[in-house]
Structures are given as C-alpha cells and as structure tokens.
Amino acid sequence: MNWMIYGANGYTGELIAREAVQRGLNPVLAGRSRDKLEPLARELNLESRSFGLNDPADIAKGLDGINLVLHCAGPFSATSAPMIEGCLKARAHYLDITGEIAVFEHAQRQHARAESAGVVLCPGVGFDVIPTDCVAAALKAALPDATHLALGFDSRSGFSPGTAKTSVEGLAQGCKIRRDGSIITVPLAHAVRKIDFGDGDGDGDGDGEKLAMTIPWGDVSTAYYSTGIPNIEVFIPGSPGMIRNARRANHLRWLLGLDFVQKQLKKRIEKSVKGPDAATREQLPTFVWGEVRNARGETRTARIRTANGYSLTITGALAVVDHLMRHRPAGGSYTPSKLVGADLVTRLPGSGALQID
Secondary structure (H helix, E strand, O other): OOEEEEOOOOHHHHHHHHHHHHOOOOOEEEEOOHHHHHHHHHHHOOOEEEOOOOOHHHHHHHOOOOOEEEEOOOOHHHHHHHHHHHHHHHOOEEEEOOOOHHHHHHHHHOHHHHHHHOOEEEOOOEOOEHHHHHHHHHHHHHOOOEEEEEEEEEOOOOOOHHHHHHHHHHHHHOEEEEEOOEEEEEOOOOOEEEEEOOOOOOOOOOOOEEEEEEOOOOHHHHHHHHHOOOEEEEEEEOOHHHHHHHHHHHHHHHHHOOHHHHHHHHHHHHHHOOOOOHHHHHHOOEEEEEEEEEOOOOEEEEEEEEOOHHHHHHHHHHHHHHHHHHOOOOOEEOOHHHHHOOOOHHHOOOOOOOEEO
C-alpha cells in the first residue's frame, strides 16, 4: 500500500514521519511548502510531493498512486473537507489527527459515498480521539442501556502550534455537548463537577478528585457513533480561576470570532508556541476517565493511564495505518474503536489496563 503523510513538515506530522521510518515504513511526505518538506524528505530518504488543497486538480495530481492518506495539516476546519473529497475521488483511505467536532460530523455525512467507493474515512486517529473513544465503547459494553456518557482526561503536556490554533477557533464557537442525540452549543465551562481522573489532586489527602469543566471535545461527535448514547459531555481539570476565566470569555466570544482577531492570535501562536520535546512527553502521561449512567441511575466508571497525548498520537495513528495495511474493511465512515476495536488504546505503548468499576 502506497501511503502519504500530508502535513509532514508540521510538529506532529514530522514526529509521525520519523517514527514511521524507524519502523521501516516508507510514506510519501507531502504538504503545501516544498521548501519545508524537501529537507526532511532528504534526511529520511523519502519521496516528497508539494501541493495545496485549494484546487481539486492539484489534489488529484498529488494523490496519484496513493492508497491511504494520513492527514496532519491543520486547521482541519479548513483542510479536511478538500482532502476527504480528494481521497473519495482517488479511492484512497483517509485518516487524520483532528479533534474538531465539525470534521467528524462532515466525515459521517460522507458515509454512503465512502461505502460506495470502498474508502475508509476515519478522522481522529490520534489522542483526539482514540483513548476517549475506546473508553466510551468499553463503557457501552459494560452498561448497554446507558443514556448518559461523560468523558474526560487530565493532561499537562502543553500545546503544539496546531492544537493551539484549533483551541483559539474553539473559544469563539463556545462549548458543545450532545443532548438527546443532537449537538448543541452551550456556554464555555457550561458544567462543572469533581472527577477522580486517576492521578490524585495533588493536595495529599488521597481523595483524587479535581474540579473539572466541560470542553468542546471531539467525542461529543464520535462517541455517539461509537455507542449510540444520546447525551454526552467531555471534561478537563480546571482550577477555580481557570473556570472563572472561561466563563468570562463567554462575553468575548463575538470578539474572538472576528477574522482579524483570529489571524492576530494565530500569528502570535506561530511565533511563540512550540510543541513539547521528547523528554517532556516522556515525563507527562495522561489520565483518561469515563462514566456512563442509565435511566435507573446505575453507573459504570472507567479509567486508564496512557502515554503523553502527542506520543499517543504518533503510535495511535501508525497503529491505524498498520490496521488498514493488514485488513480490508468495508468502505464507510468510522470512529477508531469501530474500525480497529475498543482495545486499541490498551495496545499502544505507555498504556496501562482499562479498568471499569
């Protein structure tokens, strides 16, 4: 199978490319900037192709002879739809590492076309959303009649430039939850609760609970397609000050949504934000939590410790690439747990056991 990493010159794309070569794989490296791609391609002794995503003819030419694309070039709100369209026409499988709800929803709307073309569409094959998607699927199996699902994670690794830009876009769009099967917009930090993510709260009393708030994470979309559970929220830890600031930001969403404000914020990110280095990633694991509840009030809780989010994105994305190289699933739109299995996260380096209480 001939496969491509598009956006290979970005922070995460380059990490995946280097790991792929370490494993003896030979992806084609691609992206918009020839000047940024070619030095990396020469170093890794790989083929490179440069093409943008504005012209369908350029995409078709760039995907000639490619059977699978791992798309790593954000912001995915702008880049995923044209690449998905190109993959459908080229009959190439599409994977990406997004966490953006709109991208997941768009991919699901292409299910019939993907099925007809024999193409797999599976966005979110990184930390967004492999661990939480697998937790959701395992909880559904543990409580099949669940009506409510809450997911969350505790991670301290910092942002890459791409993730930071996506977060800036998300602030302007408000928080998202799923209620009675539909995705709705609610204020930032809409819900606040205490959660034991499995790593303690740092105060030494052993209770392990941390204050946490809702965020617009990709599982608001994907967990519904993995489980059918109609009510979904996603949480991260937040100090009282962080939660207050998030709620104050609700009054500034109109300002954050202005194009020139978005451009200025993203320019600052490009100049100042760098992704965590290998030593930092190694020292900062992630703790993932989930809870389901049924109409009778019965609950199940799941926890798992995983590698750092960026490290998991590298190994998770390559695990899904490997799966498609070894298997021939039917075409259609998938979530990671639906495509590879709910045990995917436990098979990745740095993961512990998935424990359900």
